[in-house]
Amino acid sequence: MNKGIRFTDEFKQDAVALVVERGYAVSEVAERLGISTESLYTWKAQFAKSPRVRSEVAEQAAEIRRLKRELARVTEERTILKKGETIFRHWSEDNGRTRTSRESLSEVRVY
Numbered sequence: 815m816n817k818g819i820r821f822t823d824e825f826k827q828d829a830v831a832l833v834v835e836r837g838y839a840v841s842e843v844a845e846r847l848g849i850s851t852e853s854l855y856t857w858k859a860q861f862a863k864s865p866r867v868r869s870e871v872a873e874q875a876a877e878i879r880r881l882k883r884e885l886a887r888v889t890e891e892r893t894i895l896k897k898g899e900t901i902f903r904h905w906s907e908d909n910g911r912t913r914t915s916r917e918s919l920s921e922v923r924v925y
Contacts, residue, residue: 821849823861826857826860826861827857827861829843829847829849829854829857830854830857830858830861830862833854833858834858834862840854840855840858
């Protein structure tokens with residue numbers, strides 16, 4: 815078996831077509847083409863779907879990546895705000911009492 819060789823999508827689709835459209839056995843096609851049956855089964859799962867389904871899956875994957883990036887950004891912003899709130903709360907302590915951020919914002923101290 816060939817290891818480390820990259821096959822084009824066209825080659826993969828042709829190999830899958832031999833199995834799906836022409837009805838040849840996976841083991842027979844794999845042996846003829848000099849590839850592993852595992853690769854052919856993987857390609858079959860990948861290319862046997864209609865092009866519309868493949869494009870929908872690709873769009874969903876892109877949306878998931880976008881949402882993960884956005885979630886990471888929002889989580890980081892929330893963490894920064896929590897740290898700032900903690901620092902602000904400790905800074906604004908007065909006479910043993912902690913002010914809320916709303917109280918602190920409405921009052922300006924002049925030294």
